[in-house]
Amino acid sequence: MAEQAFTAMAGPKASGVAPEVGVGMLGYAFMGKAHSNAFKKIPYMMYPPPAIPRLVAIAGRNTAAANEAAKRYGYEKVYADWRDMLADPDVQLFDNGGPNDLHAEPCIAAAQAGKAVFCEKPLARTAEEAKTMLDAVRKAGVKNMVAYNTRFVPAVRLAYELIKSGKLGRIYGMRAVFLQEWLMAHYGTPMIWRTDKKTAGSGALGDLGAHVIDVSRHLVGDIKTVGAITKTFIPERPGPDGKMLKVDVDDAFVSVVEFANGAIGTIEASRFAAGNKNAARFEISGEKGSIRFNMERLNELEVFWVGEHPKETQGWHNVLVTEGYHPWIPNWWPHGHIIGWEHTFVHELTHFLDCIVNDKPVAPYGADFEDGYRCACICDAILESAQKRAQVDVKY
Amino acid sequence: MAEQAFTAMAGPKASGVAPEVGVGMLGYAFMGKAHSNAFKKIPYMMYPPPAIPRLVAIAGRNTAAANEAAKRYGYEKVYADWRDMLADPDVQLFDNGGPNDLHAEPCIAAAQAGKAVFCEKPLARTAEEAKTMLDAVRKAGVKNMVAYNTRFVPAVRLAYELIKSGKLGRIYGMRAVFLQEWLMAHYGTPMIWRTDKKTAGSGALGDLGAHVIDVSRHLVGDIKTVGAITKTFIPERPGPDGKMLKVDVDDAFVSVVEFANGAIGTIEASRFAAGNKNAARFEISGEKGSIRFNMERLNELEVFWVGEHPKETQGWHNVLVTEGYHPWIPNWWPHGHIIGWEHTFVHELTHFLDCIVNDKPVAPYGADFEDGYRCACICDAILESAQKRAQVDVKY
Amino acid sequence: MAEQAFTAMAGPKASGVAPEVGVGMLGYAFMGKAHSNAFKKIPYMMYPPPAIPRLVAIAGRNTAAANEAAKRYGYEKVYADWRDMLADPDVQLFDNGGPNDLHAEPCIAAAQAGKAVFCEKPLARTAEEAKTMLDAVRKAGVKNMVAYNTRFVPAVRLAYELIKSGKLGRIYGMRAVFLQEWLMAHYGTPMIWRTDKKTAGSGALGDLGAHVIDVSRHLVGDIKTVGAITKTFIPERPGPDGKMLKVDVDDAFVSVVEFANGAIGTIEASRFAAGNKNAARFEISGEKGSIRFNMERLNELEVFWVGEHPKETQGWHNVLVTEGYHPWIPNWWPHGHIIGWEHTFVHELTHFLDCIVNDKPVAPYGADFEDGYRCACICDAILESAQKRAQVDVKY
Amino acid sequence: MAEQAFTAMAGPKASGVAPEVGVGMLGYAFMGKAHSNAFKKIPYMMYPPPAIPRLVAIAGRNTAAANEAAKRYGYEKVYADWRDMLADPDVQLFDNGGPNDLHAEPCIAAAQAGKAVFCEKPLARTAEEAKTMLDAVRKAGVKNMVAYNTRFVPAVRLAYELIKSGKLGRIYGMRAVFLQEWLMAHYGTPMIWRTDKKTAGSGALGDLGAHVIDVSRHLVGDIKTVGAITKTFIPERPGPDGKMLKVDVDDAFVSVVEFANGAIGTIEASRFAAGNKNAARFEISGEKGSIRFNMERLNELEVFWVGEHPKETQGWHNVLVTEGYHPWIPNWWPHGHIIGWEHTFVHELTHFLDCIVNDKPVAPYGADFEDGYRCACICDAILESAQKRAQVDVKY
Numbered sequence A, B, C, D: 001m002a003e004q005a006f007t008a009m010a011g012p013k014a015s016g017v018a019p020e021v022g023v024g025m026l027g028y029a030f031m032g033k034a035h036s037n038a039f040k041k042i043p044y045m046m047y048p049p050p051a052i053p054r055l056v057a058i059a060g061r062n063t064a065a066a067n068e069a070a071k072r073y074g075y076e077k078v079y080a081d082w083r084d085m086l087a088d089p090d091v092q093l094f095d096n097g098g099p100n101d102l103h104a105e106p107c108i109a110a111a112q113a114g115k116a117v118f119c120e121k122p123l124a125r126t127a128e129e130a131k132t133m134l135d136a137v138r139k140a141g142v143k144n145m146v147a148y149n150t151r152f153v154p155a156v157r158l159a160y161e162l163i164k165s166g167k168l169g170r171i172y173g174m175r176a177v178f179l180q181e182w183l184m185a186h187y188g189t190p191m192i193w194r195t196d197k198k199t200a201g202s203g204a205l206g207d208l209g210a211h212v213i214d215v216s217r218h219l220v221g222d223i224k225t226v227g228a229i230t231k232t233f234i235p236e237r238p239g240p241d242g243k244m245l246k247v248d249v250d251d252a253f254v255s256v257v258e259f260a261n262g263a264i265g266t267i268e269a270s271r272f273a274a275g276n277k278n279a280a281r282f283e284i285s286g287e288k289g290s291i292r293f294n295m296e297r298l299n300e301l302e303v304f305w306v307g308e309h310p311k312e313t314q315g316w317h318n319v320l321v322t323e324g325y326h327p328w329i330p331n332w333w334p335h336g337h338i339i340g341w342e343h344t345f346v347h348e349l350t351h352f353l354d355c356i357v358n359d360k361p362v363a364p365y366g367a368d369f370e371d372g373y374r375c376a377c378i379c380d381a382i383l384e385s386a387q388k389r390a391q392v393d394v395k396y
Helices: A031-047 A064-074 A082-086 A104-112 A127-140 A154-164 A204-217 A342-357 A369-388 B030-045 B063-073 B084-088 B104-112 B126-138 B152-164 B203-218 B341-359 B370-389 C032-043 C063-073 C082-086 C104-112 C127-140 C155-163 C204-219 C345-357 C369-388 D030-045 D063-073 D082-088 D104-112 D125-138 D153-164 D204-221 D343-358 D370-387
Strands: A020-026 A052-061 A075-078 A092-095 A116-119 A144-146 A171-179 A225-231 A235-240 A244-246 A252-259 A264-270 A279-286 A291-295 A300-305 A316-320 B022-025 B052-059 B075-081 B095-098 B116-119 B144-145 B172-178 B225-230 B235-240 B244-246 B252-259 B263-268 B279-286 B289-294 B300-305 B314-321 C020-026 C052-059 C077-079 C093-096 C118-120 C144-146 C173-177 C222-229 C236-237 C245-247 C251-258 C264-270 C279-286 C287-293 C300-307 C318-320 D020-026 D054-060 D077-079 D093-096 D117-120 D143-148 D170-177 D221-229 D236-238 D244-246 D252-260 D264-268 D279-284 D289-294 D300-305 D317-318
Touching: A020 A031, A020 A082, A031 A052, A031 A064, A031 A104, A031 A342, A031 C032, A031 C063, A052 A064, A052 A082, A052 C279, A052 D077, A064 A075, A064 C032, A075 A082, A075 B063, A082 A104, A092 A104, A092 A342, A104 A116, A104 A127, A116 A342, A116 A369, A127 A369, A144 A342, A144 A369, A144 C222, A154 A204, A154 A279, A154 A291, A154 A300, A171 A204, A171 A252, A171 B263, A171 C345, A204 A225, A204 A252, A204 A264, A204 A279, A204 A369, A204 B203, A225 A369, A225 B225, A225 B252, A252 A369, A252 B172, A252 B252, A252 B263, A264 B252, A264 B263, A264 C287, A279 D252, A300 B052, A316 C144, B022 B030, B022 B084, B030 B052, B030 B063, B030 D030, B030 D063, B052 B063, B052 B084, B052 D221, B063 B075, B063 D030, B075 B084, B084 B104, B095 B104, B095 B341, B104 B116, B104 B126, B116 B341, B116 B370, B116 D221, B126 B314, B126 B370, B126 C020, B144 B341, B152 B203, B152 B279, B152 B289, B152 B300, B172 B203, B172 B252, B172 D170, B203 B225, B203 B252, B203 B263, B203 B370, B225 B370, B252 B370, B252 D204, B289 C104, C020 C032, C020 C082, C020 C345, C032 C052, C032 C063, C032 C318, C052 C063, C052 C082, C063 C077, C077 C082, C093 C345, C104 C118, C104 C127, C118 C345, C118 C369, C118 D054, C118 D300, C127 C369, C127 D082, C144 C345, C144 C369, C144 D143, C155 C204, C155 C279, C155 C300, C173 C204, C173 C251, C173 D264, C204 C245, C204 C251, C204 C264, C204 C279, C204 C369, C222 D221, C222 D252, C251 C369, C251 D170, C251 D221, C251 D252, C264 D170, D020 D030, D020 D343, D030 D054, D030 D063, D030 D343, D054 D063, D054 D082, D054 D204, D082 D104, D093 D343, D104 D117, D104 D125, D117 D343, D117 D370, D143 D343, D143 D370, D153 D204, D153 D279, D153 D289, D153 D300, D170 D204, D204 D221, D204 D252, D204 D279, D204 D370, D221 D370, D252 D370
Parallel strands: A020 A052, A020 A092, A052 A075, A092 A116, A116 A144, A171 A264, B022 B052, B022 B095, B052 B075, B095 B116, B116 B144, B172 B263, C020 C052, C020 C093, C052 C077, C093 C118, C118 C144, C173 C264, D020 D054, D020 D093, D054 D077, D093 D117, D117 D143, D170 D264
Antiparallel strands: A171 A279, A225 A252, A235 A244, A252 A264, A279 A291, A291 A300, A300 A316, A316 D317, B172 B279, B225 B252, B235 B244, B252 B263, B279 B289, B289 B300, B300 B314, B314 C318, C173 C279, C222 C251, C236 C245, C251 C264, C279 C287, C287 C300, C300 C318, D170 D279, D221 D252, D236 D244, D252 D264, D279 D289, D289 D300, D300 D317
16 A cells, blocks of 8 residues: 555645535534534634535523533524524535434435535434435435544544455454443433334444444445344333333444455444443454454454565564554554544535535445444344344345 | 462362273373373372273274373283273273263273273264263263363363352353354364364254353253354364365354353354464353353453442452462362463363262263263254244244 | 442542533643544543533744644634633633643743643652742642652553552562653654654653552652662664754663552653663562553453462453543443543543542542652662763652 | 564474483572473474473482472482482483572582583672682583573563564663562562572562563563562561561562663562462564563563554554464464463473574574573662662663
């Protein structure tokens, strides 16, 4: 790989005065915070930025909370109803950081209003719902992106470049897991929207699994067949009034997959994997090399080269992906000064702004709604496979 | 766990004069070497030993090689035909280190001749074949054991004790892989008995998968259902005369499993996982704790305790399983002086000798032919599942 | 340790309207960027903040660069001469991010002007120079702090709490290194201010060594005696005109130290340690436990407890210091979502703002000028020891 | 490095009938066990062996224990007095596994009796004593070796080859520690010969430090200058009768060193480093590469190449030193099957037997008495330096 390979993605180029892009944000919790932080850092850290995000408005049903968020992050206006925000001509980019049941309707409305749409993952609760969103952005011809931020970890982008350039040769296998532990009994987590099928669509599958499914598609290619088992370990959780409510989503799933290119693998997610805080891990085995990654050490990529010489010192390379020749790193700090999880959103939204103002395609570097839809198809196939106890060919 | 917990297994006790047990060995290659080394070390390292193995005879079709092995390891006699060796009254323990297609007939004959039988894994090429062996040892009432040596890694025995004593609580998930790389193109491996279904039964499945299937059963319990995909990446390999022969076994498989106790997991094996030399790895997630193991660092066990205090320093423990309170370690070296892969056979054969002379049951610490048969049933179900593209309930 | 132990430092408390503190920044390179980023993040990430930093002015001799930095980070004014900036009544906090030879004069002037002073490390080129700065801030009675940001890594603060609360018992030993590689020949680094004694004071010692000396003092206590060797591996580097100039600072040093409390240790730094990008590592061995840290994995702390039960699973804990009960983490992200190197400055400057507006002492959590002076005394003693080839008792 | 580089050391070659070498062993404890095990494994594992060790006799003052050891390991005769054993003409190789105060006299007598002498480390309690031993073997012209077994770890031999072949270029720095914990209070260790200067010569220095000093000399070269601090943390320990006795050796030492070739480094050892069971670790930083090693993971070597391409995947290689092209591995097991600490003695004594029967030099692969003496000179200089509080040039 040429050492200049990442220049293009290492950061946007100077181009006179950067245009402003007005942002309308839906949601002010975990993702609202992560996205807002990204918008605020882009102008001076991804310097010079492709565009200057202007924090036009934030919308939320809880007016007090929305007002507080506006004050905290610097949004100019607050809307109680996202519909009103979408009518605001200053809003050019609609950022949907709401729960899964609030993805489709606002995103479709935003597309119809001609806004660029950035939506949290998973795109929708089902493939069918995702399809309506994909159709809407296609029809409206607006830029669209799903927030699969793992693609924007420098180490993951490095992995992408290694694979796409053929450095790993034919891919034989992929093992991907996303393990967390916060639904285990000792956390005392009550019934929340994430454990309710109506709101979330699915459990560990759509929340965690979707991340590693997207990254599997990104790195290895489309998935042809799945075979899965799902499990709910704690069947009831207390609702707001203390009454026990039925958990109707998966706490964990395991699946075997076959990719279109013939590689096979396993994809799993669990919220019951004690000791794993945020362990999105994968290992890809190829003909000429292998790679390993763990989100809990996101500044590192492990790489093994089959053809390495001398053989005596062949081994897994622990690559600290923090150097000036690594993706996006020139925008940050010198040698070995690591970045954090939040920085993935800075990279991701810079890319989206760049696509908007310079009319570039979101894919293949970012996940667009087509990717979001395909990921939803795989999730649906996993649920169907688990229910039928048989392998299912994914229908796109 | 009481610190004395491992005293019982830490080594045999003094008991006057140890009886001799005459060993008849079939095979002189990799496993013949590993088993012979174990027999030679037992008398002075597992001291005082439960029995003194007497190296009575070795059998092999290649007379020159068998003679060389006899001289090298100190076997008293050489037999060209294992049938003659089984007729030797000095042989009390028949150790079958031959290829998979040479497991059933000699083991059954040995049982019929009243010998204790120790057989390399996998027990047989199919469950049906394994059943004939199980029936034979049952009928003959002889001690029997399958060489699933992973059970005799101190760290794995520690894991067993932790789980069986309830320390991990309910088990939610298990992820197990056994990854190697020596069938990849750059190794230039020709057609060998391990890639030939007639001799081996299956490929990565029976060779590597069987190890982690056995250890999954050992640690988590019996497997109820499997769903699998198998793959052969290099379809032909050169035979002895250079002519290309069809590889009719799997180079890799992936499977989802459900255990009888409700835990779910994935089990995989591959001979195409570049960078993995001998990576039998597993992770078990339980209600009260989790454990992780990798055969390439077999002196270590990673443990996470859910209830650990203070919380601020809760984390995965890297346990160096080399201390006097760890299984078998008092027989070896002081603090932190690690042991090697070969030592698992020393522990395993000491256990078998102990079972023979003191009439103890081989299971649950060791794998007996019942375990070998059940493992074969799971392997068969995996192949059936891959062929049917559906989940299969294991039939025992 | 009580699980609430870190509440107090987990983030500032709401207190009505946060006062503004006007910031005047000297320097716009590496440290200017890191400090400016911190000031910009404090208002919304350390929420609610103890004070709102107002970016009043930036000063720099290169007017074009200073103007560019002002535009980039949002400083209201630009001063070509820092003296003019110190005369600006809107500036309450003087942040000195300049090279080492520009520390003393501006800091002393700032103190005399009644500004709070925040100075990059090392405080000065020599202990004597540092003493003039310490005298100035004492005389002026202004808040003062040296940017030893390692203290503000959550894992390091956790280590501090463990040690200070007696959890590790008596400390026996400390091994600390700070290893980098960017002065090695293959980097082609020319003569820069950091390799020039007149500007930098010393080489790896003041740049890297000072960090681990400060953290050693912070965690273990004051250093009584040192014995050192220094080395310059590449004696000449090209100047701006290509002419070779003599490197008169150390490329690396090694030292033995004895602490006032009787612990012994080694402290080293090198810019010639291939493979180490930013490896500030330390290991502290105590009577009741030990800890290990590496800046390249700053979200982790390794901890070993002597008294841990059960003994069978005793081992080094790999603590992911990313949970809600860890220092500062409640201000950031949920479980296992790691932070980056830059976040240490956010914590550090929040602390300094808190000290300014709420009249709290900078020490012991932060390093004040007294700490900066003592660190300089140790650096001087190391140079003296290397020159005399004898142990030197540090004179404070 | 040519991939055949290790062929020569991978194992002895066939050479008709191997001659017998009669072994006379002094000592039957830890080292007696380790050496006896090695002698017993050499004939069939280092196959074909350069010589067959014949276990002629064992000597020990405790007749019952010596008899038991003879029976356990298969020594033909037992001598209550080592002098009688040295008079036995069947003894050709004298193996001294006794405590440090029993090294000089028997070794010198053995040399005078024309026996090859293998002595446990450290060679002697002082350099002066070591010199008498060196003079004796030189005068007698007998083969001599000190049991610095770390040199015979495959990963360490690989490191040696890398450095000696120039692959690492000029060496800039070495950091070496040997950390254990078994003298800490919670172990309750009483006064033993290892804590008694009269018997042991020194404490952590001669026991642990000598190992890493030898390996430093082996890998980097001779040491010119040292500067050290020593410490005794627990000043008194109970004697056999419970009475408290003064510990007059070091519990830990730290030192800075300068090598003859200009490299600098630190060498430390401690028996008070909680969490470290047997942590002989070193890191060597060179112009073209760096290496890291830890005895607790002795099958691994970490290697970093400065000139590695592509740069994007440059990183520390985790080399599993278990492959057929690694030192001694062809004698053991296939890919990735790790060996243990005890195997170092198998390699070491095979080398010594090879030197004896084929008249080869022990050095530079093994440590001869000259190396043992030089190591003792460095130990003496460390003690002198600590006492004088000044750097000391090592006198050889």
